Amino acid sequence: MPISESSVSRSLKAWLDFGEEYLTQKGIPDPKTDAWMLLEYAANLTRSYYFLHRNEPMDEKDAEDYFALLKKRGTHVPVQYITGEAWFYGNSFKVTPAVLIPRQDTEILVEEAEKRINPGMRILDMCTGSGCILLSLLKKRSITGVGADKSEEALAVAKENADRLGVKAGWILTDLFENVGGTFDMILTNPPYIATGVIPTLDPEVKDHEPLMALDGREDGLFFEKKIALEARQYLNRGGYLLAEIGYDQGPALCAYMDSLGYSETQIVKDLAGNDRVVIGRMSS
Numbered sequence: 398m399p400i401s402e403s404s405v406s407r408s409l410k411a412w413l414d415f416g417e418e419y420l421t422q423k424g425i426p427d428p429k430t431d432a433w434m435l436l437e438y439a440a441n442l443t444r445s446y447y448f449l450h451r452n453e454p455m456d457e458k459d460a461e462d463y464f465a466l467l468k469k470r471g472t473h474v475p476v477q478y479i480t481g482e483a484w485f486y487g488n489s490f491k492v493t494p495a496v497l498i499p500r501q502d503t504e505i506l507v508e509e510a511e512k513r514i515n516p517g518m519r520i521l522d523m524c525t526g527s528g529c530i531l532l533s534l535l536k537k538r539s540i541t542g543v544g545a546d547k548s549e550e551a552l553a554v555a556k557e558n559a560d561r562l563g564v565k566a567g568w569i570l571t572d573l574f575e576n577v578g579g580t581f582d583m584i585l586t587n588p589p590y591i592a593t594g595v596i597p598t599l600d601p602e603v604k605d606h607e608p609l610m611a612l613d614g615r616e617d618g619l620f621f622e623k624k625i626a627l628e629a630r631q632y633l634n635r636g637g638y639l640l641a642e643i644g645y646d647q648g649p650a651l652c653a654y655m656d657s658l659g660y661s662e663t664q665i666v667k668d669l670a671g672n673d674r675v676v677i678g679r680m681s682s
Contacts, residue, residue, distance in 0.1 A: 423471035439463035495550035528555030648673035
């Protein structure tokens with residue numbers, strides 16, 4: 398898109414100001430942050446470089462690229478899919494439309510897993526997606542692990558992220574536990590948990606761009622949570638843990654179901670906003 402189509406000055410600061418105004422007009426939720434992220438990506442610059450050179454002209458090719466990225470973000474394509482990168486638990490992960498974008502709320506799941514991990518454990522990340530949960534744990538702990546997903550495209554992204562982080566992991570293409578073998582000391586999962594009827598009410602960034610297969614938890618959102626809790630008992634070692642991310646109102650129902658299956662020490666962990674975020678249960682010793 399030729400620069401002449403924009404009336405703004407060509408300085409870095411003017412382009413950043415233009416980007417924020419443009420995204421604001423398009424109804425983007427956090428235009429200031431997104432305008433900066435896209436400028437950083439298009440011009441391959443850092444904040445320190447920007448503040449030293451913000452009044453200097455922006456490279457014409459970089460400006461053209463930036464304007465094109467702004468237009469794409471203006472259609473509500475998530476920034477992370479535009480740049481191909483998302484940060485999670487202190488690491489950069491590749492993301493594509495084949496996987497959910499890692500979210501800060503999910504870091505609660507990783508934190509709770511870390512509290513219960515001992516060296517030598519073998520863990521399974523069911524519905525692994527980008528692999529961000531599994532790889533974040535394998536990078537920091539002396540354990541082994543496997544990521545499972547029914548999407549070949551998602552597993553391809555997860556494998557790239559393992560290479561990116563220099564982490565070794567196993568990967569299984571499977572519909573839940575169908576092709577899973579062996580037992581584990583811990584099973585983690587962030588499965589689809591949004592009720593089907595709620596999906597049309599989600600932000601366009603989510604409902605129109607993130608993979609529906611990774612969102613839709615069917616009628617009440619608990620279909621996959623319950624199925625995983627039921628089947629995981631055959632794959633958990635005695636004393637092993639199941640940790641599942643949940644929707645804000647699903648904790649009591651999933652806890653009660655896990656209690657009925659014989660899990661012990663069931664509990665709900667809240668996120669930083671005070672919402673139920675993770676349910677934990679343990680196989681009886």
